[in-house]
Amino acid sequence: MAAITKSATPPIKKSGLNPIIIIGSLFFILGFVAWLNSVLIPYLKIACQLTNLESYLVASSFYIACLLMAKPSAWLLKLLGFKNGMVAGLVLMGVGALIFIPAALTRVYAVFLIGLFVQGCGSAVLQSASNPYITIVGPPESAAKRISIMGICNKFAGVLAPLALGAVILNNLDGFEANLAKLSPTEKLIQLNELASRVIVPYLLIVVILVILAVLIYFSGLPEIDTDHEDETVAAANSGKTSITQFPHLVLGVIALFFYVGAEVIAGDSIIGYGTSHHIALSTAKYFASGTLACMVIGYVVGILFIPKYLSQQKALVACAILGVVLTTIALFTPKYVSISCIALLGLANSLMWPAIWPLALSGLGRFTKLASSLLVMGIAGAAVFPPIYGALVDHFKKTQGIEAASQSSYWILIPIYLFILYYAAAGYKAGKKVVA
Numbered sequence: 001m002a003a004i005t006k007s008a009t010p011p012i013k014k015s016g017l018n019p020i021i022i023i024g025s026l027f028f029i030l031g032f033v034a035w036l037n038s039v040l041i042p043y044l045k046i047a048c049q050l051t052n053l054e055s056y057l058v059a060s061s062f063y064i065a066c067l068l069m070a071k072p073s074a075w076l077l078k079l080l081g082f083k084n085g086m087v088a089g090l091v092l093m094g095v096g097a098l099i100f101i102p103a104a105l106t107r108v109y110a111v112f113l114i115g116l117f118v119q120g121c122g123s124a125v126l127q128s129a130s131n132p133y134i135t136i137v138g139p140p141e142s143a144a145k146r147i148s149i150m151g152i153c154n155k156f157a158g159v160l161a162p163l164a165l166g167a168v169i170l171n172n173l174d175g176f177e178a179n180l181a182k183l184s185p186t187e188k189l190i191q192l193n194e195l196a197s198r199v200i201v202p203y204l205l206i207v208v209i210l211v212i213l214a215v216l217i218y219f220s221g222l223p224e225i226d227t228d229h230e231d232e233t234v235a236a237a238n239s240g241k242t243s244i245t246q247f248p249h250l251v252l253g254v255i256a257l258f259f260y261v262g263a264e265v266i267a268g269d270s271i272i273g274y275g276t277s278h279h280i281a282l283s284t285a286k287y288f289a290s291g292t293l294a295c296m297v298i299g300y301v302v303g304i305l306f307i308p309k310y311l312s313q314q315k316a317l318v319a320c321a322i323l324g325v326v327l328t329t330i331a332l333f334t335p336k337y338v339s340i341s342c343i344a345l346l347g348l349a350n351s352l353m354w355p356a357i358w359p360l361a362l363s364g365l366g367r368f369t370k371l372a373s374s375l376l377v378m379g380i381a382g383a384a385v386f387p388p389i390y391g392a393l394v395d396h397f398k399k400t401q402g403i404e405a406a407s408q409s410s411y412w413i414l415i416p417i418y419l420f421i422l423y424y425a426a427a428g429y430k431a432g433k434k435v436v437a
Contacts, residue, residue: 019133020146022222024153026086026130029213030123031154033093033206035161037062037116038269038289042282043169045273046177047195048109052273056391059265060384061113065120066127067381073128074374083222085129090214092122097210100203107196124377132373135358144313147355148303155300155351158268158293166286169198174281244368244375248432253361256424257379259417260353262386263324266414267346268292269387270407274343277394277407278336288340292347299351307355314429317356321422324349328414339408346414353421360429389413 037058045055077085096119103111134150135143176195180188244250268289275285299320307316327349331342358376365372390410397406 019222020149022217022220023130023134024150025213026090026126026217027150027154028157029090029093029210030126030130031157032161033097033119034062034123035158035268035289035293036165037265038272039162039165039170039286040112040116041269042272042276042286043195043199044109044112046173047192048107048112049192050109052391052395053388054109055273056269056388057113058116059269059387061116062120062123063261063265063380063383065117066124067378067384069121069124070128070374070378073125073377074371076125077129077374082129082133083217083220086126086222087214087218089122089124089126089129090210090217092125093119094122094207094210094214096120096122097203097206100199104196104198104200104203107193124380127380128374128377131358131376132362132369135362136369140359140363142308143359144307144316144352144355145304147358148300148307148352151300151303151351151355152297155293155296155347159290159297162272162286162289162293165199165202168202169195170282170286172283174283244365244372246432247365247368247372249363249429250361250365250372250375252424252428252431253357254375254379256421256428257354257357257361257376258382258385259420260350260357260382261380262382263346263414263417263421264350264353265383265387266390266411267343267350270390271340271343273394274407275340277403278340279404280336280340288344291344295345295347296351299348300355303352303355307352313356313359314425316352317360317425317429318422320349320352320356321418321425324418325415325422328411328418331411332408336404343411349418356425360424363429386413386417 041055041058044050044058045052048054073085076088080088096115096117099111099115099118103115130150131147134146138146173195176191180191183191271288271292272282272285275288276282303316307313311319324346327342327345331339331346334342361376362369362372390413393410393413394403394406397409401409
């Protein structure tokens with residue numbers, strides 16, 4: 001059945017480019033904080049002496065908040081509106097970053113995880129406000145283009161984050177663990193405490209930046225959008241609807257987003273460890289995550305240039321899902337440099353999935369938009385589920401295959417993920433939709 005394409009709210013024109021610039025800065029911050037995890041995973045694995053499974057709880061602690069904060073985020077947005085909701089999200093992220101200071105001073109892994117969880121809660125609120133805002137602030141057929149612009153801000157920050165933090169906390173760590181084995185317990189403790197303290201200054205700077213941005217957003221002229229108002233077409237389509245579960249294309253979109261975010265975070269957060277498992281020096285491998293994110297930026301540029309003039313949002317999602325299957329298959333059966341390159345290129349496959357899934361899932365929801373957006377943000381919890389599964393698979397397979405083969409074969413987890421996204425792109429996005437005369 002044909003999808004309803006009219007927007008629930010008219011595009012906001014009076015503010016010009018201002019909302020795009022403001023939301024773009026938020027996506028930059030979201031990307032910078034989230035993609036620090038790719039460096040924190042190998043860093044905390046050494047500093048807190050963790051297994052692979054334990055180290056990937058970094059991603060779990062950050063992203064599980066998106067699941068738990070779904071309802072509170074919807075309530076906050078209803079109470080505060082989009083603009084003040086963004087401010088609340090930034091403040092909460094600042095509190096989480098501040099917790100890293102006592103975590104580093106005590107070198108207690110659980111405290112690091114609490115800090116990451118609080119940051120994730122703030123990110124969830126910010127995501128719930130900024131993603132639907134940029135989706136419905138203009139024509140629905142070009143929503144993926146606007147989200148692609150936001151994606152460039154997000155992933156450009158993601159390129160910078162591992163480089164900036166990696167230069168500070170991963171400096172001179174090649175052979176660090178081997179040297180620890182030669183030290184006395186007292187000397188080992190001193191070295192590990194010094195290593196843990198390296199995050200203090202970077203995270204203090206992050207706190208300052210988040211607070212400044214929250215103040216700037218609060219006093220900005222960012223306009224509010226009334227999603228409770230529906231035009232006649234959307235109102236007719238939604239007549240008799242009492243729950244977001246009555247929109248199958250939304251529910252399937254949440255599942256697709258859940259799988260996609262899991263794939264994206266595996267590709268970005270595991271590639272450093274994958275490189276070191278093939279005996280590539282950490283001083284070199286620490287740049288690999290930036291390569292994955294650089295590929296995502298390239299994909300976003302393609303989206304901006306081609307959507308919707310030459311390529312629909314739905315067709316872009318189909319192409320990206322197929323590319324994900326192809327690149328993962330090649331990565332599973334090729335030597336280390338080719339395989340690592342394919343994992344980095346998954347950034348290209350993942351790039352237009354987020355920009356395409358959001359508008360396809362939010363299509364025609366009208367007054368249900370805020371609640372639906374919080375449900376979609378729950379899908380980000382896929383990043384809390386799949387990376388630890390990948391880490392557990394590596395720990396399991398390395399007992400019989402060795403670390404190199406174990407790290408490579410564990411990428412099989414990506415194949416069913418991309419196949420489901422392909423289903424949503426081909427058919428799931430139109431489930432339950434109806435034509436309104």
